[in-house]
Amino acid sequence: MGGYILKRLLIGVPTLFIIITASFFLMRSAPGGPFDAEVDLDPAVKANLEATYGLDLPVSGQYVRFLGALSHFDFGPSTTYPDRSVGELISDGLPVTLRLGLTAKALAAALGMTAGIVAARNRNGPIDAAVMGAASLGIALPNFVVAPALTLVFGVYLHLLPVAGWGDGSARYWILPVIALALPQIAAIARIMRGAMLEILSADYVRTARAKGMPENRVLWRHVMRAAFLPVMTYLGPAAAAVVTGSVIVEQLFGLPGIGRFFVQGAMNRDYSLVMGIVILYATVLILLNLLVDIAYGWLDPRARVK
Amino acid sequence: MAMLEISNLGVSFRTPRGTLHAVKDVSFSLEPGRCLGIVGESGSGKSQTMLGMLGLLPQNGTVTGSALFEGEELIGAPRRRLDELRGARMSLVFQDSITGLTPHMRIGDQLAEVLQVHKGFSRKQALAESLAMLEVLRLSEPERRLRQYPHELSGGMRQRVMIAMALLCKPSLLIADEPTTALDVTVQATILSTLGKLKDHAGTAIILITHDLSVVAGVCDEVAVMYGGRIVEHAPVDELFAAPAHPYTKGLFMCTPRIDMPTGGMLPAIPGVPPPLNAMPPGCAFSPRCPEADARCEQVRPEARRIGNRLAACLKVPA
Amino acid sequence: MSASSQTVPFTARRQALARFAANRSAVVGLGLLALIALLAILIPILWPHGLEEAGLEHASQPPSLTDFHWFGTDANGRDLFVRVFYGARISLAIGLIATAIALAIGVVWGAVAGWFGGLTDLLMMRFVDVLYAVPLLFLVIVLVTVLGNNVFLIFAAIGAVEWLTMARIVRGQTIAIRNREYIDSARAVDLPTPRILSRYVIPNVIGPVIVYSTLLIPVNIIVESSLSFLGLGVQEPLTSWGLLINQGAPQLDSAPWILAAPATLLAITMLAFNAVGDGLRDALDPQGR
Numbered sequence: 001m002g003g004y005i006l007k008r009l010l011i012g013v014p015t016l017f018i019i020i021t022a023s024f025f026l027m028r029s030a031p032g033g034p035f036d037a038e039v040d041l042d043p044a045v046k047a048n049l050e051a052t053y054g055l056d057l058p059v060s061g062q063y064v065r066f067l068g069a070l071s072h073f074d075f076g077p078s079t080t081y082p083d084r085s086v087g088e089l090i091s092d093g094l095p096v097t098l099r100l101g102l103t104a105k106a107l108a109a110a111l112g113m114t115a116g117i118v119a120a121r122n123r124n125g126p127i128d129a130a131v132m133g134a135a136s137l138g139i140a141l142p143n144f145v146v147a148p149a150l151t152l153v154f155g156v157y158l159h160l161l162p163v164a165g166w167g168d169g170s171a172r173y174w175i176l177p178v179i180a181l182a183l184p185q186i187a188a189i190a191r192i193m194r195g196a197m198l199e200i201l202s203a204d205y206v207r208t209a210r211a212k213g214m215p216e217n218r219v220l221w222r223h224v225m226r227a228a229f230l231p232v233m234t235y236l237g238p239a240a241a242a243v244v245t246g247s248v249i250v251e252q253l254f255g256l257p258g259i260g261r262f263f264v265q266g267a268m269n270r271d272y273s274l275v276m277g278i279v280i281l282y283a284t285v286l287i288l289l290n291l292l293v294d295i296a297y298g299w300l301d302p303r304a305r306v307k
Numbered sequence: 308m309a310m311l312e313i314s315n316l317g318v319s320f321r322t323p324r325g326t327l328h329a330v331k332d333v334s335f336s337l338e339p340g341r342c343l344g345i346v347g348e349s350g351s352g353k354s355q356t357m358l359g360m361l362g363l364l365p366q367n368g369t370v371t372g373s374a375l376f377e378g379e380e381l382i383g384a385p386r387r388r389l390d391e392l393r394g395a396r397m398s399l400v401f402q403d404s405i406t407g408l409t410p411h412m413r414i415g416d417q418l419a420e421v422l423q424v425h426k427g428f429s430r431k432q433a434l435a436e437s438l439a440m441l442e443v444l445r446l447s448e449p450e451r452r453l454r455q456y457p458h459e460l461s462g463g464m465r466q467r468v469m470i471a472m473a474l475l476c477k478p479s480l481l482i483a484d485e486p487t488t489a490l491d492v493t494v495q496a497t498i499l500s501t502l503g504k505l506k507d508h509a510g511t512a513i514i515l516i517t518h519d520l521s522v523v524a525g526v527c528d529e530v531a532v533m534y535g536g537r538i539v540e541h542a543p544v545d546e547l548f549a550a551p552a553h554p555y556t557k558g559l560f561m562c563t564p565r566i567d568m569p570t571g572g573m574l575p576a577i578p579g580v581p582p583p584l585n586a587m588p589p590g591c592a593f594s595p596r597c598p599e600a601d602a603r604c605e606q607v608r609p610e611a612r613r614i615g616n617r618l619a620a621c622l623k624v625p626a
Numbered sequence: 627m628s629a630s631s632q633t634v635p636f637t638a639r640r641q642a643l644a645r646f647a648a649n650r651s652a653v654v655g656l657g658l659l660a661l662i663a664l665l666a667i668l669i670p671i672l673w674p675h676g677l678e679e680a681g682l683e684h685a686s687q688p689p690s691l692t693d694f695h696w697f698g699t700d701a702n703g704r705d706l707f708v709r710v711f712y713g714a715r716i717s718l719a720i721g722l723i724a725t726a727i728a729l730a731i732g733v734v735w736g737a738v739a740g741w742f743g744g745l746t747d748l749l750m751m752r753f754v755d756v757l758y759a760v761p762l763l764f765l766v767i768v769l770v771t772v773l774g775n776n777v778f779l780i781f782a783a784i785g786a787v788e789w790l791t792m793a794r795i796v797r798g799q800t801i802a803i804r805n806r807e808y809i810d811s812a813r814a815v816d817l818p819t820p821r822i823l824s825r826y827v828i829p830n831v832i833g834p835v836i837v838y839s840t841l842l843i844p845v846n847i848i849v850e851s852s853l854s855f856l857g858l859g860v861q862e863p864l865t866s867w868g869l870l871i872n873q874g875a876p877q878l879d880s881a882p883w884i885l886a887a888p889a890t891l892l893a894i895t896m897l898a899f900n901a902v903g904d905g906l907r908d909a910l911d912p913q914g915r
Contacts, residue, residue, distance in 0.1 A: 204407045208469070210363055212393060213421070
């Protein structure tokens with residue numbers, strides 16, 4: 001097992017390297033540079049600025065310099081936030097994004113699986129119809145529609161929660177963003193869980209368990225549940241990316257100082273180092289998450305276990 | 308009193324295309340230490356009869372009639388009571404052992420939980436007992452098997468695990484649904500002889516569902532032949548093999564290779580296919596394929612009649 | 627029980643069609659999609675108000691039937707009914723074209739990798755694995771900033787990142803059928819490989835591909851809407867549902883219809899596509915649910 005994890009981590013290094021290289025040259029091939037937006041900029045000042053950030057070098061030179069800095073975890077300075085380094089911006093934004101993303105994910109997994117199990121156990125009944133109807137709606141309404149509606153009801157009309165911002169970072173500020181981020185995932189997980197449960201409940205081995213007199217709860221928890229988690233796990237892995245991308249929108253909507261917002265601003269302002277820093281961060285997180293999913297897979301299904 | 312008394316058992320399924328009656332009006336009884344073979348083509352309702360009796364039908368299935376097991380009504384019994392009986396007093400061995408074991412549980416745990424739930428054994432006790440049962444069934448390296456997962460075992464081993472599982476609590480009734488179909492001949496022989504010993508020494512009553520007449524001849528005391536969801540003939544095994552009465556039974560024998568008959572060319576097959584459940588003829592279900600059928604057979608459904616030791620449902624069988 | 631139900635032998639395709647037709651929500655979904663598509667074509671042509679016809683004297687008017695502002699007007703006094711269906715053109719087109727691009731890349735990529743196997747397969751699928759490690763919306767954002775705000779390039783950018791799962795599905799199917807008898811016989815008579823792939827392999831993997839495509843269209847519509855919502859997608863004077871929602875969100879308190887009109891249509895379209903996709907999946911694969 002340890003060898004397998006090590007091997008997977010080693011494969012992750014070239015993957016990350018390819019992503020870094022490709023994004024680097026992709027970003028540089030975009031028309032315009034970080035200081036083009038300021039029209040009145042004196043050419044001399046602009047040249048000076050570009051020299052400060054190393055942008056006067058040819059692209060290959062910039063790449064070598066970038067890799068050199070990266071080798072000791074220096075992502076370089078941000079051109080959008082002139083007095084701050086990308087490393088500082090990320091370490092400021094990461095806790096916000098992580099708290100938002102992980103809370104939403106935990107909520108989505110817990111509520112989604114519960115809803116899916118309840119629906120499957122009441123299959124074709126009114127509870128099933130209600131849960132699945134709500135789930136379809138949850139998938140159909142993107143979070144940039146849900147979020148303004150939530151804000152309107154709980155923030156503007158009821159004055160229960162703040163409309164936007166992070167304030168002191170207390171729970172009041174992140175309840176609405178977490179809900180907005182989690183809702184589509186709750187819906188998706190509920191549908192997947194229900195489908196998996198129904199399929200497994202009609203499996204031969206479940207009939208065997210019932211035939212040998214196992215009480216229904218034991219059948220569900222020992223014979224059904226672990227297998228039903230598999231498709232949910234498969235979803236949760238790539239859905240880590242959905243938390244990431246979803247948080248871009250939700251952070252933007254609620255004006256939260258997370259990483260997603262930096263990314264959008266960075267991309268629009270051609271802030272090369274900021275975008276690269278965030279791409280590297282997310283790619284690393286995603287590679288690790290995919291590894292975790294595969295490990296969990298092996299734990300859930302002995303047939304998928306590596307020899 | 309018989310150990311098992313089934314009367315007028317019916318099984319139906321609600322489907323988008325209406326209600327399908329898979330089993331109709333099945334009645335038979337079974338004494339301890341006896342083995343009943345149920346034969347018939349796939350779709351004749353043999354497995355559904357057993358699943359209906361044990362309360363194991365899928366959600367869209369309904370069972371009617373009566374099934375008295377040791378004097379106790381099974382049809383309509385609460386799930387809790389059925390759970391106490393299933394796996395303990397009456398056990399079921401399924402035909403498909405490939406998918407019949409839970410893939411993510413160790414063999415040992417799947418065996419042990421039967422004793423833990425029914426007998427309140429500790430896990431350790433239960434594993435020891437399971438090990439002993441695997442040894443009885445002559446599974447190689449039984450200690451290792453207990454720690455393995457189903458996909459690490461061969462088909463024959465899995466089938467024997469399934470049988471071990473059914474026998475752990477020493478049930479008084481064992482229902483085996485095609486227990487040897489997927490197995491090679493030597494494993495088949497081992498399993499059949501195990502079943503024979505159970506019957507003779509432990510007094511276990513056995514219902515053996517199969518489409519293989521040679522298996523029936525080897526183990527069973529009596530045979531029920533099913534067609535189109537009904538029992539068309541029910542007789543002691545020697546009488547049935549000596550002289551099948553129902554035209555369908557005759558057809559089955561014609562399609563079975565026999566060692567004492569010259570093999571002149573191809574085996575005959577019964578022409579046609581069984582009618583679909585939603586399009587049963589009003590009369591005898593076999594009439595469209597029956598060489599002896601006439602106009603009356605197509606309109607009048609034959610009731611089962613007793614002729615000597617046997618029951619046959621056919622207008623053409625002389626009383 | 628009707629005579630036809632037992633005598634007519636159903637082919638697999640007709641059975642699938644019958645199962646789809648019996649699925650009420652799938653049929654309703656298909657009808658709704660057809661209706662939305664029809665309105666998207668006709669309304670911008672026939673409606674008395676033009677797309678850009680502004681008038682600040684009737685800005686942010688609530689919906690009314692009398693002056694053909696059925697969905698009300700936006701902050702510039704432009705009629706939302708015509709704008710929503712004009713946006714439908716762009717959103718639906720992006721959904722369809724981006725999916726078609728993803729389909730083309732994914733099917734070819736997966737079929738080639740699965741067919742040739744070995745090192746080709748390994749390298750091609752490694753490449754897919756690498757791309758899987760990139761958050762897709764990020765890639766689209768980078769691509770859109772690189773390529774500029776051209777609508778067709780947005781189509782292409784979305785399609786160019788959404789083909790990964792398609793490639794995996796097709797590869798798996800291709801490997802599964804590669805060793806079947808009819809493929810052997812095609813090889814035995816020396817058919818050229820591209821012909822075997824296009825005539826024998828791809829038609830046989832198409833079922834899951836159709837199902838996945840139907841479910842990918844709404845995903846792509848959402849991706850476009852997200853981009854437009856972030857200000858990175860479709861720009862004025864064009865419009866799309868995402869952009870309309872973006873413009874409506876700030877006025878949700880005072881003029882909720884500006885958000886409600888495009889959001890409702892978007893939601894209906896999502897539901898309809900998902901219902902059709904689920905219906906197709908159940909129709910083509912009655913066992914696996």
